[in-house]
Amino acid sequence: MSNHIHIFGLQFSTFCRSIMLCCEEKNIQYTIDLSVGDKAIELKSEAHFDLHPFGKFPVLIDGENKLFETATICRYLDEKYSGTPLQSTDIDTKAKIDQWSAAISTYIDKALVRDYLLEFAFPKGKDGTIRMEVLAEAEPQVINTLEKLELLLSDNEFICGKQYSIADALLTPILDYLFFLPVKDRLFQKMPKLNHYIQRMQQRPSGVKVLTHKAK
Structure with a gap:
């Protein structure tokens, strides 16, 4: 499993920073910017709405998986990747x-x-x-x-x-x-x-x- 994900968003966003904190806590490598692959995505463009149906960020890109909503992304990262758990078994x-x-x-x-x-x-x-x-x-x-x-x-x-x-x-x-x-x-x-x-x-x-x- 590749231990690297991409965050579509901007670093000043509190929600983007939440995902970044989860990655740091779990030692997941990540990149963050307004691009997918080598293609820049203009905000509110058709390509943006393809990533997020409401034209917001962050969006997590993990291989073929594309997820939005920050808490959902954080739970996904915690359950998919090893490292320090960010939830509880209780x-x-x-x-x-x-x-x-x-x-x-x-x-x-x-x-x-x-x-x-x-x-x-x-x-x-x-x-x-x-x-x-x-x-x-x-x-x-x-x-x-x-x-x-x-x-x-x-x-x-x-x-x-x-x-x-x-x-x-x-x-x-x-x-x-x-x-x-x-x-x-x-x-x-x-x-x-x-x-x-x-x-x-x-x-x-x-x-x-x-x-x-x-x-x-």
């Missing part, structure tokens, strides 16, 4: 990992990324300025979401217990971006467990290779 723990993987990909991504982070990254105000009113409206839900994660960590090292899992790979790129915003202190001031968790994830070998920001 059905209850595995269900919890699936549950939080879905929640991170939907509710948490919307609250933290779509409704908040993207305004910093791609501001839509006049002359490309950040719309402060949009941030102010979204921030209470951001803090509420972070508080839920703080409670979830409890005495655990990772989001779903004592083992690094797909749920951590999905969450870490989002928190990494948040942690270096100019409003970071306000967001995380009452989140000691989450603060410690983020820094540990940044310092993992996979985090050092994949995340934009390296913990100091």
Whole structure:
């Protein structure tokens, strides 16, 4: 079995980084860009929609297999390739990992990324300025979401217990971006467990290779 896959996408994407983290954790070789083979694919082109019916990324290309949806890709990689397991053989723990993987990909991504982070990254105000009113409206839900994660960590090292899992790979790129915003202190001031968790994830070998920001 060839231990090499290709990720159709861009490295700044939190979802692409989740797949990259899984590959790093499992020692799977990978490449990432907006191409298939030696052919560049234009976004929203017919070739793009052939890869992803909704014109998004990432898409995993593994030989003849082409998969979309990040959590599905991560589960596929974990089950197909050897290396450190990113799920659990215990059905209850595995269900919890699936549950939080879905929640991170939907509710948490919307609250933290779509409704908040993207305004910093791609501001839509006049002359490309950040719309402060949009941030102010979204921030209470951001803090509420972070508080839920703080409670979830409890005495655990990772989001779903004592083992690094797909749920951590999905969450870490989002928190990494948040942690270096100019409003970071306000967001995380009452989140000691989450603060410690983020820094540990940044310092993992996979985090050092994949995340934009390296913990100091």
